[in-house]
Amino acid sequence: MNVLLDYLPEFRDGFLGTLAITVSSALLALVLGVLIAGFRVSPVPPLRAFGTAWVTVLRNTPLTLLFLVAFFVVPQILFQGASPYVLGTLALGFYTSSFVCEAVRAGITTVPLGQAEAARSLGMTFAQTLRMVVLPQATRTVIPPLSSIIIALTKNSAIAGAFGYGELFNVSKLLNDKGYAIAWIFLWTALAYLVITFSISGLFRLVERRLGVAR
Amino acid sequence: MSEVPVTENAGGAAPAGDPLVVLDKVNKHFGALHVLQDINLTIRRGEVVVVIGPSGSGKSTLCRTINRLETIDTGTIAIDGKPLPQEGRELARLRADVGMVFQSFNLFAHKTVLENVMLGQTKVRRTEKAAAEKKARTLLDRVGVGAQAEKYPAQLSGGQQQRVAIARALAMDPKVMLFDEPTSALDPEMINEVLEVMQQLAREGMTMVVVTHEMGFARSAANRVVFMADGKIIEEAEPTQFFDNPRSDRAKDFLSKILHH
Numbered sequence: 001m002n003v004l005l006d007y008l009p010e011f012r013d014g015f016l017g018t019l020a021i022t023v024s025s026a027l028l029a030l031v032l033g034v035l036i037a038g039f040r041v042s043p044v045p046p047l048r049a050f051g052t053a054w055v056t057v058l059r060n061t062p063l064t065l066l067f068l069v070a071f072f073v074v075p076q077i078l079f080q081g082a083s084p085y086v087l088g089t090l091a092l093g094f095y096t097s098s099f100v101c102e103a104v105r106a107g108i109t110t111v112p113l114g115q116a117e118a119a120r121s122l123g124m125t126f127a128q129t130l131r132m133v134v135l136p137q138a139t140r141t142v143i144p145p146l147s148s149i150i151i152a153l154t155k156n157s158a159i160a161g162a163f164g165y166g167e168l169f170n171v172s173k174l175l176n177d178k179g180y181a182i183a184w185i186f187l188w189t190a191l192a193y194l195v196i197t198f199s200i201s202g203l204f205r206l207v208e209r210r211l212g213v214a215r
Numbered sequence: 216m217s218e219v220p221v222t223e224n225a226g227g228a229a230p231a232g233d234p235l236v237v238l239d240k241v242n243k244h245f246g247a248l249h250v251l252q253d254i255n256l257t258i259r260r261g262e263v264v265v266v267i268g269p270s271g272s273g274k275s276t277l278c279r280t281i282n283r284l285e286t287i288d289t290g291t292i293a294i295d296g297k298p299l300p301q302e303g304r305e306l307a308r309l310r311a312d313v314g315m316v317f318q319s320f321n322l323f324a325h326k327t328v329l330e331n332v333m334l335g336q337t338k339v340r341r342t343e344k345a346a347a348e349k350k351a352r353t354l355l356d357r358v359g360v361g362a363q364a365e366k367y368p369a370q371l372s373g374g375q376q377q378r379v380a381i382a383r384a385l386a387m388d389p390k391v392m393l394f395d396e397p398t399s400a401l402d403p404e405m406i407n408e409v410l411e412v413m414q415q416l417a418r419e420g421m422t423m424v425v426v427t428h429e430m431g432f433a434r435s436a437a438n439r440v441v442f443m444a445d446g447k448i449i450e451e452a453e454p455t456q457f458f459d460n461p462r463s464d465r466a467k468d469f470l471s472k473i474l475h476h
Contacts, residue, residue: 126302
């Protein structure tokens with residue numbers, strides 16, 4: 001119990017750190033994931049190939065390895081002097097984007113082909129068809145898996161802690177090193193994670209219900 | 216072919232317009248299946264061509280090749296003198312001039328009826344919202360579903376949905392309208408309301424290609440009937456001639472099956 005009260009500022013910073021990297025990498029993953037999903041269903045073969053390669057590489061690489069690349073290789077080439085926050089966001093966001101892409105692509109395949117055919121018969125381009133007709137109808141199917149993916153991302157953000165980014169896991173390790181009872185540290189850390197993950201599932205449930213009414 | 220003499224009588228006068236859609240030696244395979252075999256067909260401006268034939272004869276595929284929803288293997292298709300371009304902006308522009316009505320309506324499920332009819336106008340033709348809405352409402356009134364404008368497609372009957380789909384295609388001011396079995400998915404009591412809209416369109420001089428099983432419509436609205444079987448055009452004739460006195464055995468067989476069941 002004491003450890004929380006004694007180190008409240010540290011726990012608070014850790015919580016905010018986890019929250020910050022979760023939000024930024026989730027946004028990055030969503031934007032990239034939708035874009036790459038568009039590539040994967042596009043009629044242009046090079047774009048399709050790029051999308052497939054993106055998913056294959058990022059989804060099959062261990063996240064820790066991506067972090068190693070982000071923290072030790074990327075700064076050598078670009079983003080010199082980038083903060084752990086930025087590098088961690090890149091690693092997490094890129095990794096998660098491959099899962100988002102596949103969830104979105106699954107959603108796209110649930111939209112009847114006739115919808116896209118009708119749009120294209122009106123003279124809409126591929127991008128217009130995807131953005132205005134297919135994706136809006138895919139959203140409802142994509143929300144539940146997306147919720148799981150973002151929750152997984154939250155928990156994956158702990159790896160950023162191991163690379164020196166100040167977040168919950170990083171704080172718990174710090175306090176553990178100081179000799180506090182691990183059980184209490186874990187309990188408070190776990191509760192902090194639960195606050196974030198429950199908020200995410202609540203948020204997605206809200207979106208799902210909103211979309212359910214819209215039709 | 217296009218040279219088939221069509222005399223003016225009950226089936227409808229053949230308009231002497233210039234060629235609008237020209238298919239020349241079109242071939243298409245689905246795997247081993249040769250679905251379109253050396254198809255030559257010319258549709259003149261203002262003409263109503265009805266394509267009939269047994270299922271699997273390639274008539275729907277033929278209809279869909281005209282706006283390149285299906286690609287072809289060999290041959291050429293030209294619309295208003297321009298050959299169909301490859302996938303891309305050019306093709307999108309051309310498709311905007313070719314209205315398409317599907318068997319399964321394919322109204323945009325997430326948009327209201329009004330939005331369905333406005334979308335192409337605002338996003339493809341770049342029409343002002345107010346003007347697009349005015350036109351959409353006029354068209355919806357014309358096909359008799361003006362009162363349903365704010366509803367979603369799923370709230371409409373099949374016949375109403377198909378009439379909205381026709382309005383959506385007309386909103387683009389197409390040069391030609393393609394109908395791919397527009398009444399095949401409808402309950403019998405709703406078929407007429409759709410056919411009436413199509414009859415009206417035909418009377419107004421719209422160029423139409425209609426794939427259908429509605430022989431009554433073919434008889435009364437068509438300038439020309441194209442009979443297809445096994446991927447080939449077997450017979451082309453003016454409707455009264457075709458229905459009363461078909462030349463080919465294949466057509467005789469087909470008509471005997473559908474006219475007296």
